[in-house]
Amino acid sequence: MIATAAEARALFRAGTVAATSGWVPGRTQVNLIAVPADWAYDMLLYAQRNPKPCPVLDVTDPGGTGTILAHDTDLRTDFPAYRVWRDGELAEERTDVVDLWGDDLVAFLVGCSFTFEADLAAAGIPLRHNEQGRNVPMYVTTRQCRPAGRLHGPLVVSMRPIPADRVAEATALSARMPGVHGAPVHTGDPEALGIDDLDRPDFGDPVRAEPGDVPVFWACGVTPQAALMASRPPFAITHAPGHMLITDVPDADYRVG
Amino acid sequence: MIATAAEARALFRAGTVAATSGWVPGRTQVNLIAVPADWAYDMLLYAQRNPKPCPVLDVTDPGGTGTILAHDTDLRTDFPAYRVWRDGELAEERTDVVDLWGDDLVAFLVGCSFTFEADLAAAGIPLRHNEQGRNVPMYVTTRQCRPAGRLHGPLVVSMRPIPADRVAEATALSARMPGVHGAPVHTGDPEALGIDDLDRPDFGDPVRAEPGDVPVFWACGVTPQAALMASRPPFAITHAPGHMLITDVPDADYRVG
Numbered sequence: 051m052i053a054t055a056a057e058a059r060a061l062f063r064a065g066t067v068a069a070t071s072g073w074v075p076g077r078t079q080v081n082l083i084a085v086p087a088d089w090a091y092d093m094l095l096y097a098q099r100n101p102k103p104c105p106v107l108d109v110t111d112p113g114g115t116g117t118i119l120a121h122d123t124d125l126r127t128d129f130p131a132y133r134v135w136r137d138g139e140l141a142e143e144r145t146d147v148v149d150l151w152g153d154d155l156v157a158f159l160v161g162c163s164f165t166f167e168a169d170l171a172a173a174g175i176p177l178r179h180n181e182q183g184r185n186v187p188m189y190v191t192t193r194q195c196r197p198a199g200r201l202h203g204p205l206v207v208s209m210r211p212i213p214a215d216r217v218a219e220a221t222a223l224s225a226r227m228p229g230v231h232g233a234p235v236h237t238g239d240p241e242a243l244g245i246d247d248l249d250r251p252d253f254g255d256p257v258r259a260e261p262g263d264v265p266v267f268w269a270c271g272v273t274p275q276a277a278l279m280a281s282r283p284p285f286a287i288t289h290a291p292g293h294m295l296i297t298d299v300p301d302a303d304y305r306v307g
Numbered sequence: 308m309i310a311t312a313a314e315a316r317a318l319f320r321a322g323t324v325a326a327t328s329g330w331v332p333g334r335t336q337v338n339l340i341a342v343p344a345d346w347a348y349d350m351l352l353y354a355q356r357n358p359k360p361c362p363v364l365d366v367t368d369p370g371g372t373g374t375i376l377a378h379d380t381d382l383r384t385d386f387p388a389y390r391v392w393r394d395g396e397l398a399e400e401r402t403d404v405v406d407l408w409g410d411d412l413v414a415f416l417v418g419c420s421f422t423f424e425a426d427l428a429a430a431g432i433p434l435r436h437n438e439q440g441r442n443v444p445m446y447v448t449t450r451q452c453r454p455a456g457r458l459h460g461p462l463v464v465s466m467r468p469i470p471a472d473r474v475a476e477a478t479a480l481s482a483r484m485p486g487v488h489g490a491p492v493h494t495g496d497p498e499a500l501g502i503d504d505l506d507r508p509d510f511g512d513p514v515r516a517e518p519g520d521v522p523v524f525w526a527c528g529v530t531p532q533a534a535l536m537a538s539r540p541p542f543a544i545t546h547a548p549g550h551m552l553i554t555d556v557p558d559a560d561y562r563v564g
Contacts (some may be wrong), residue, residue, distance in 0.1 A: 091348040094355065098363055106355055147534045226487065228563050306485050 055296040059128040063236045067130050069185040069292040079162040079294035081271030084287040087112045090156040092199035093161050099196040103273035105161035113153040119297040126151045131290035138282030160271040161230035165301045169223045175216045185292035187251035191243030203277035208270040211263035229304040236267040253291035312553040316385040324387050326442040326549040331341045334552035338528030339419040341544040344369045347413040349456035354455040358531035362418035362486050370410040376554035388547035395539030416527040418487035422558045427479045432473045436514045442549035444508035449501030460534035467528040468520035486561040493524040510548035
């Protein structure tokens with residue numbers, strides 16, 4: 051039984067691989083995107099111009115391996131799984147990236163919708179992917195982000211089937227957390243986002259909707275990965291979708307008002 | 308009588324100089340800080356690391372003179388007054404900066420506490436600086452911001468005397484607007500922030516407190532100017548404190564939840 055964020059990080063550092071939705075309830079989880087310093091301004095500006103999918107919670111100095119978000123963390127080992135990108139192509143997936151973390155690499159830690167899931171669960175709103183033991187499904191949409199420098203790409207969304215009579219409440223609860231994607235970007239019709247088949251997500255697992263559920267879409271921290279694929283920087287490291295760093299920061303810190 | 312943001316901008320473009328608190332209620336006002344492209348990453352990172360004083364609402368491309376926040380605006384003319392900085396020293400104050408706006412200048416537009424003043428006023432909370440026809444008082448504190456690259460400097464705060472029985476409400480109303488400084492950083496004792504004399508603000512005008520008022524301090528968008536003074540980049544342009552750009556964006560857009 052994993053009780054604390056530090057324990058979870060130690061487990062992942064030792065090589066365990068797992069999707070982290072539902073892990074260590076109450077502690078904020080974050081996405082990773084690390085790029086060469088030469089690309090850091092474009093990435094930070096891309097995030098500023100697209101705050102819903104890219105809420106940046108911390109940025110390292112070049113070569114740095116720690117973060118203010120988690121005590122004694124090594125960003126090169128403490129995510130359950132990493133993806134390595136070369137020229138915009140997925141080159142490999144790994145459980146650590148110690149040997150690839152150069153002195154000029156700048157890491158961006160980006161908020162994750164898992165943060166508001168705790169509030170949804172506390173309100174009794176069912177989370178189907180957790181009930182079904184799956185990673186949350188994520189989709190590349192036809193909606194383009196606002197470009198920044200050399201970076202451009204589509205919006206990626208996560209989807210949760212929500213009972214129709216709880217959609218308003220799920221919206222209000224997530225809206226209170228703008229630092230971790232905030233309110234849904236879209237509710238209902240997947241086709242309006244260019245999603246043809248909910249059963250074939252681009253990342254994560256398909257999730258079964260229960261009768262009366264409506265698909266609700268939130269901006270997703272995998273959006274920077276889609277920008278990498280579209281914009282092809284020479285090198286980048288990200289987390290594997292759904293496999294996040296569990297920080298020490300209470301989710302409540304991102305609740306506004 | 309100025310009714311719209313566009314009318315106000317036209318007036319300032321034509322040379323009028325005025326502190327803008329209370330102008331065009333309901334439209335968001337913004338601070339300006341423009342630096343050479345070589346300093347843009349440090350500034351954007353400084354803002355990311357200090358989001359309460361530096362909530363960035365838009366960033367131009369190098370040399371750009373417009374913004375998504377206001378239709379048909381020229382950032383070189385549409386603020387009522389500008390400050391020009393050389394090596395961290397205030398070099399001059401002007402009503403336009405057309406001839407100084409080089410091709411490599413990157414402009415940051417930063418949220419302003421005037422945005423939540425509309426909500427305070429609507430709730431019947433008195434704004435003493437407006438009652439007294441003065442610019443809001445601003446103070447350099449002894450609290451340091453988190454540094455970023457070559458940029459470091461103290462937190463600057465704005466102060467409003469608020470009746471003691473309305474402080475809680477003023478706090479809650481501003482907390483709903485994290486994009487424009489959010490909740491107060493400090494309430495009550497000025498000495499804890501290193502402010503010796505409320506009657507001698509570092510920027511803006513002194514404001515008379517009424518009996519029963521408590522000084523309430525919000526993070527202030529002049530903070531980047533204090534970073535310029537401390538960190539001495541070769542060149543920068545800012546607005547003159549209290550003399551903001553009035554955008555077309557409704558204040559309500561920055562209200563969360």
